[in-house]
Amino acid sequence: MNPSATQIAPTSLLNSIICPQNAYCETLEKPGMARDHWLQLVTTLGRFSLEELNQYHERAARMRYEDGAAFNPFKDLSEPVTSWTLDMLPLPLPVSEWNIIERGLIQRAGLLEKILADVYGPQELIKSGKIPAEIIYNNPNFLIPCHGIQPAAKRFLTFYAADLYRDVDGCFRVLRDYGANPAGLGYALENRMVVSRTFSEFYHENPVRRLWPFLQAFHQDFIQKVLLNHDDPDIVLLSPGPASPMYFEHALLSRYLNCPLVEGEDLTVRDGEVFLKELSGLKPIQGIFRHLADSQSDPFALRKSTSKGVAGLIQISREQNAAVINPIGSGFIETPALASLLPVLHQHLLNEKMILENHPTWWCKSMDSLNFVLNNLSRLTVMPAMSRSVKLPSDLASAIREAPHAFAAQKTVFPSSVPVWGKQGFRSSYAVMRVFAFASAQGFSVMPGGLAIVADEISHLLGNSFDKQQSKDIWVYSDKPLEHTHEIKDVRIVSNFKRGSDLPSRVADHLLWLGRYLERAEARVRLIRSVFQRMTGEHHLKDIPEIPYLLDMLRAQHIIPKLGENEEEFSHFRELAPHLNQALYHQEQTESIISILNQVQRSARNVRDRLSFETLRVINRLGTFSERSFRDPLELLDDILFALSAFSGLAMESMTRGLGWRFMDSGRRIERAILLTDLIYMGVLKNKETAHSNLEVLLEMSSSIMTYRSRYKATFQFAPVLDLLLIDESNPKSLAFQCSQLADHVEHLPKKNELRFSSPEEKICLEMLTSVRLLDLTSLKQGYSVIENIRLTDFIQSITSKMKMLAKEINIHYLTRVPSVPHYSSFPRDRET
């Protein structure tokens, strides 16, 4: 922590705020005196005790966590969560100051768009010498393949963001521009939701400008842009996927803008158009809200080995067959050296003075700047002129003299200070403000608010170290009464899009596996629970008749090692206990409970936009088991079972019965059927002699014991037990139930041939369903003979293999994604001459 960061006692909030030297204090005009626009906030907060404020803080953190904003993209899923965590205290700005920011941003965005239109078009600016040619010739942000493209949406820059800071003198300055895929809008909206709920009363009593109208206008305008070309446009939000630190906001924005969240793999290019790969086939797409870096957007044209983009997207853009927002190549405006040219370009292109100043930047290209930088090297921050990602050479001065145009330098930034809540009170931190604008037919408009990014050390503010940064909600006070608007949490955008029932193959794949992992987790928990339940007394293992069965199952699930040739079977619980512990917690063991729960989380993350917030909350809870300590493993297992049941319940209640649900449910059914056939085989078929003693635990593990007891109130008998587990279609845990559900699912999957039972999946399901319905168990009532054993074993094994076959067919038919292989003609070798 910065030594100047100061602890503030909450009770005397006003008096205790101490601002660091060399920083504008956002809160106080002078010690003990709050600025006007802070007064209410400070007074209100001052009424609360430390304990109360901590409660608010925790509530806010919990809301954000449960909304899924807190998935940690950097570490393992089980690690604690830190990315852009929310500080509950907003950063308020008065209307007078906001007006300057707003006008400045509109002006700047307009200028930057003009520059983009020129460099990707006539390049008059370099021909006339208004901008040095190096900025195009030696700049990785300038993409040659994008030159000459007229954007389909008619705008070279639609969505723009900038980082501002308030300098020591109280003026706002622009630190950085974002053009390719500005990040943070989703986080800003999420922060607003959480903060407005946390301080609900205060928020609603004060004229804080709402963010929702901006989003609505953005959404409408996006459609309008695409409508220029199409009557009934389909728009997608293109994300790099869950590995991206910004994935949360991609999912969030896709919901708000009501456009499917897709990854590069979901899209394909044909006939000069771009299509979404869905289960029933290809759907043409007219608009792409791109959240991919420029360099990743088209691996084909940009010759990058990335699987994230869409091969051919630049060609599509050239043909104007899809509106890509922002157009690929707009990352050009992020070039550090460009900022140093803007004051002159404002004059030249707009004939205006710059409203918002730049952060002082010198591009060594000009002799004056070069000399200044070399003379002040120790006081300046040097950076590559064209890209922030390139490393600096060790001997900076001689490198700069060698190629001055390759370097730029900036003054040290002294951002303003803001209070941030820590457990013991407020401390002082530094802030930059990310603000957003979009272009409509009427020009650029600016979102009245934004994301304040704060960090204890200035250096952490300037890099992409999201894990060392926190964020705040920016509140813009209005001088007019607010128009009545909906809260963001109530947002239900009336769709202007087709709302098809189809879904991308990739999503279906993840949903299927989500279903399978959920079921697998549940079965695993039940198995281990059954073992633990028998271990409570000081029994010798040999005294418990069903132990061999349980050990068999544990081995079949790779939870305990296979018995070596001369190895003796476990005789005491204490020998078994370490293995069971591993089965619960061991991360490296792929079949441990924790690993399977991680798989559940991963699958869920991949389809986050398809699941309700409530469902995601349950999934998030599943990730916390490894962090919590349980004295009794049974308590842990029951807790997990409870969460899994909550998930199932929510899925039953809240998921629409579309294709997504069918795939998830199919996953569950397939997994459950396979596990059930395993349980039955190991328990009552593999060893006929011990079968009888295993009936109770078999019912327990297949969670049918309550039903059995209520129905038969008798001892455990083969015929009724197997009837309940295999044939009884009213038992949701029975094999017949799984088969009939699966038959229904496959019947409803999209297919080319309308004839019933024309697909292999349907045939397999029909076969299974028929054979289970025809299974006759009456002879079992006379006794469990060898013949019965053979007949049932055949039946069970045939079902197991058919289930596996079904899973394979569904995969081939609907989910298989062919990998794409780039090939470049190797240079034809010249003959020796």
Next chain:
Amino acid sequence: MNYQINHQTIYNYSELASISQNELFLFPRETEKQKVIQSTLNIFPKPQYTRQRVDYFGNITQVFMVQHPHNELSITASSRVMTLVPETPVIAGTPPWESVVQRLGVHEHPEELDAYQYVFISPQTAITSQIKSYAQLSFPPGMSILAGAVNLTNRIFTEFSYDESATTVDTPVEQVLLNKKGVCQDFAHFAISCLRSLGMAARYVSGYLETAPPPGKPKMVGADASHAWFALFVPGTGWVDLDPTNNIMTGEQHITVAWGRDYTDVTPVKGVVMGGGSHSLSVKVDVSADRQCSLEF
């Protein structure tokens, strides 16, 4: 001289390829030194989508897509080109290289501004202290620019050995300098890197070279190959093409297809394919002089 050029590229896939997307730089461009009479393109299977355009550097390029399953993809470009005997520039009369570097930096004239873009490193060229030291031997202070470039070309020809097994398409120029081995593409990239390391403008030229059969033997069809060399910007003279693989200034037998900052800008055939498993590639180039008909054009 009139040439008929056939350039065939065939991919064979071990498994069915479902979609293939390609970009071509196979049609020779018009230059001061050559006229293009006709260029045609044949692709099998027939692509569902084809577009032709002139790229950022003025080259002719096509993109095409084959969108149904295929085992084989064959691309044949045929061109008839008339090349002229270039005027040999007076080597000693060209300005000292430092003054050229200085003029490029100022780029007062449009052609100098255009040439200036070829001063900077590009994906397959590099500027290192080793490369710069190598270049400086050919460019002592005050050396006339073209004399220096001829000297550099000669040194590369003499000191580097032609070895097809030494490099691949992606071998960095630093490696080429280290091993002093490579093919025409490597020599061109290395020469370009040398010239750019001193601030001169050099571009990569992709094309063909007519080769003579061994004495007394008939010329074999398809035995030719694509070729590559570099061009140097000389104020007052324009772009001068030099071929380090053969230690010559390009002549009537050099046919230019396209130019760019380096190979990546003008890769003759570049593609991405879905499925297809592993693939084998065969390239046949045939450059035949059409001496009888030359008067017709």
